[in-house]
Amino acid sequence: MHSRGRRRSSLYGERLTEKQKLASYYNIRERQFARYVEEAQKTHGATTDTLHQILETRFDNVIRRIHWARTVWQARQMVSHGHFLINGHKVDFPAYQVQPGDVITIKPGSEPFVRAAMESSADVASVIPEWLNVDNDNLRASILRLPEPGEIRLPFEIDLPKVVEMYTR
Numbered sequence: 001m002h003s004r005g006r007r008r009s010s011l012y013g014e015r016l017t018e019k020q021k022l023a024s025y026y027n028i029r030e031r032q033f034a035r036y037v038e039e040a041q042k043t044h045g046a047t048t049d050t051l052h053q054i055l056e057t058r059f060d061n062v063i064r065r066i067h068w069a070r071t072v073w074q075a076r077q078m079v080s081h082g083h084f085l086i087n088g089h090k091v092d093f094p095a096y097q098v099q100p101g102d103v104i105t106i107k108p109g110s111e112p113f114v115r116a117a118m119e120s121s122a123d124v125a126s127v128i129p130e131w132l133n134v135d136n137d138n139l140r141a142s143i144l145r146l147p148e149p150g151e152i153r154l155p156f157e158i159d160l161p162k163v164v165e166m167y168t169r
Contacts, residue, residue, distance in 0.1 A: 015166040018159050025154065026055050027072045032095065037167040048160035049149040056147050059086070060094035062104070066134045066141045068114055070121040078117065083110035104141040111139060126153075 009017070023033050040051035055061065060069075060076040063084065069075035075094075078084070082092040085105045098104075106114050118136065128134055129151055134141045 014159075015162045018162040019166050021156060022055070022158055022160075022163055025072070025156075026058065026061060027076060028055070034167060037164060040164070041168070046149075047164050051164065052149060052152050052160060053146055054097065056152050057098050057143075058094065059084075059091060059096040059098055062098050062132065062141075062143070065129055066104075066132055067118060067121045067126075067128065068141075069117050074117065078114070083107055083114060098143045100143050100145045102143045104143075106139040114139065129153075 019033070023030070028036070036054050037047075037051060040047045040054055043050045056065075060072055060079050063069050063075035063079060064072050069078055079094045079096075080092055082090050083106060084091060085107055086096070086098070086102050088103075088105070090107065129147060131143065131145050131147045131151060132141060133144050
C-alpha cells in the first residue's frame with residue numbers, strides 16, 4: 001500500500017545537500033557562506049571558480065593544506081589562539097583571506113605546539129598544493145599564487161553550480 005522506497009529529492013533538496021557538503025568541509029556557517037557567494041558573484045570571473053578560490057584561501061584552510069593541523073577544526077582553533085603570524089603580524093582570524101606573497105610563520109612560543117600538531121597530521125596522506133610553498137624545518141610557508149580551479153581537490157564530488165544556484169533563486 002505505502003511504498004518503503006526513498007523519495008526523490010527536490011531540486012531545492014539537491015542544492016541544499018551540495019551546499020551543506022561544502023560548508024561542512026570548510027567549517028563555515030550559513031551567513032558567512034552566503035557572504036562568500038555574494039562576493040564571488042561580484043567578480044568578473046566564473047562565480048563557481050571564484051567561490052572555490054575564496055574558500056580555499058581562508059587562513060584556517062591554508063593551515064590545514066600545509067599540514068600544520070590535522071583537520072580544519074584544529075586549524076581554526078590554532079589560528080584563533082594566535083599561534084601564527086602573517087607577514088610578521090599576528091592574525092587570529094580564521095576567515096582571513098591569504099594573498100599571493102603572504103608569508104606564514106609561527107609565533108616564537110608556539111613552536112613546540114605546532115610541531116606536535118604537524119606530527120599528528122603527518123599520517124594524513126595528501127599532497128601540499130602547488131600554490132603553496134612550505135619549509136617545515138624553519139616553520140615557514142608562503143602563498144605563491146591563488147589556486148586555480150583544477151588544483152583544488154576535495155575528498156568528495158561537488159556540483160558547484162548547484163551551490164551558487166541555491167543563493168541566486
